[in-house]
Amino acid sequence: MPLPKKSTKTRLIKAALDLFAERGVTETTTKAVAERAQVNEVTLFRHFGNKHGLLLAVMEDSAVFAKLGQALLEQADPKVSVSQALKDYAEISLQALDRVPKLVRSVVGEAGQYPLENRLALGQGLTQANNHVAKHLAEVIAGVGWQSRFPTEKLASFLNSLLLGYFIIKSTSEGDELWEGQDDFLESLVELFLHGAIEPPMETNAIPRKKIVLDQVVDLPANLVRDILQRAKKLGRQDYALAYLLFGAGLSVKEIVNLKRSHLITEHNQHLLQIDSDTKRQVLLNKWIMGFRYGSSSSNPATQWLKSRKDNQPEMFITQEEKSMSEQELLASWQVLTEGFVLPNGQTPTIEQARQTWCVEMLMKGIKLEDLGILSGLAVEELQPYAQRAREKLAIEQAGLLDQKKSKSS
Incomplete structure (x- = not known):
């Protein structure tokens, strides 16, 4: 035929x-x-x-860039060492880029001349690649009992950025004497990840490593948070509840997907969440988020979602097949919630920034750093950058109030 x-x-x-x-x-x-x-x-x-x-x-x-993540899936063999899996993935990725060098150079080099929709499409392609790699990178690391010192999404983005940057430099310039060749670059790349980004399980008598502290906090503007929540409300009750917990309770991706229905507690005219992660704690669900009210003493997006459920699954968030939502599926939902939204720096909002936004807002409302540590499960030293960002925003607000007083007196 x-x-x-x-x-x-x-x-x-x-x-x-x-x-x-x-x-x-x-x-x-x-x-x-x-x-x-x-x-x-x-x-x-x-x-x-x-x-x-x-x-x-x-x-x-x-989806030229998005397909690169498939390479790591093929290397997600528990018998393969982390170093070998990283090196194999890096080699396969560079080979994939090398098959279409002019396309890669052209797309990246001319991106500034493209309309917004083209730049968004490019950004979404890179995000898909990062998310795909993050999932399988987590499998490789966990398969040998190691752990990442950063969220795997950031780790994947860092890895792909280094590979893409190396390829662009190699394919557009001559006389680079920094690396003796691709093998030298790959060995250095693997060494960087093994000793800076991921680590083997800690021995019982080992001295704990100091926790990584963020150098900079990038919280989201109030109008963008409002837009995300409004879009979530239109998409459906589960999306609305997800966005509400991200901005109203400051939970991590792992904590949200591990929530059960029974973890929502109502007492004394307020709603709490029981978090059974590494840091067991309770978190209050805020009624007010960035100047807008989303809940009351009897109802909020989370309670409304649970009341609407007809299934018997114990998980708080589920897929369309009524199965427990995975971290990857939560990240996919976040992409839908933020599609088309761009920050002043030209980047798309990340799900980690929702938690950063919540931390900064709580500090601006007057909560003490130690108390925020209890609610968030973060160490006080990890919260220092949030405190600095909160002070910056409060200083801007104070300057605005002074400017208004000056205008009235003039």
Whole structure:
């Protein structure tokens, strides 16, 4: 039987991907793409509008960067050492990039000239790659009993950034004498991760390592938090409850996916959460978040979600198949909640920033650092950057009040 004929749109995307890889985005014309796909150039415009629209379709369809994470899945063998898994993944990733060097250089080098939707598509592709790698990186590390000193999402982003940066430098410049070759770079990369980012299980008589303290806190603006919560409310009760716990209780990803229905406690006209993680504690669910009220003494997004449930699953958050929600699925929900939102620095909000935002807001409301440590499960030294950020925001507020008084007296 003859093979089914590919659609015009599919042929155009395939032709564009091939030409972008051969010539780069700038040197590829819509006419050349149309000729390669054996269609009229008008047909290309009818489907995609212009070359940037075509590039957007190529990014979404091919997911060049997002597919790199599959390499680590193939290395997630408990018999393979962490160092070997990292090196194998790095080699496979660089080989994948090396197959389309012009496309990578062109997409990265010209990204500043793209419309916002193209930059968002590129960012989403990189985020997908990081999330995919984070999941399997966690499996590799846990499989040998090691642990990461950072959230695996950040670890994956750091790893991919180093690989992409090395590839860009290697493929665009000559005479770099820092590395003797790719093997030298990979060995240094693995060494950096093994001795700086991940660590073996601590021996019983070993001296505990000092906890990592954040150098900088990037909390989210109040209007963005409001937009995320409003979008969550429109998406459904579970999404609304998830966003509410992120910003109203400051929980980590691991803590949220481990919540049970029974962990929600109502007493003395307030709602509490029992957290059974490494730091067992109770956390109050805030009624007010960044100037807006989301709950009352009898009801809030979390209680409304649980009351609407018809299943018998003990987990607080579940999938559509009524199974316990995984960390990866929670991260996917966060992507939906924040899709299209961009911070002043041009980056998309990360789920860790929800907890940072909660910590900063609690300090601005006047809670003591030691008490916040009890609620958050974080050590006081880990909370110092949050205290600094809270002081910065309070200083700005104070300056604003003084400016208003000056305006009234003038």
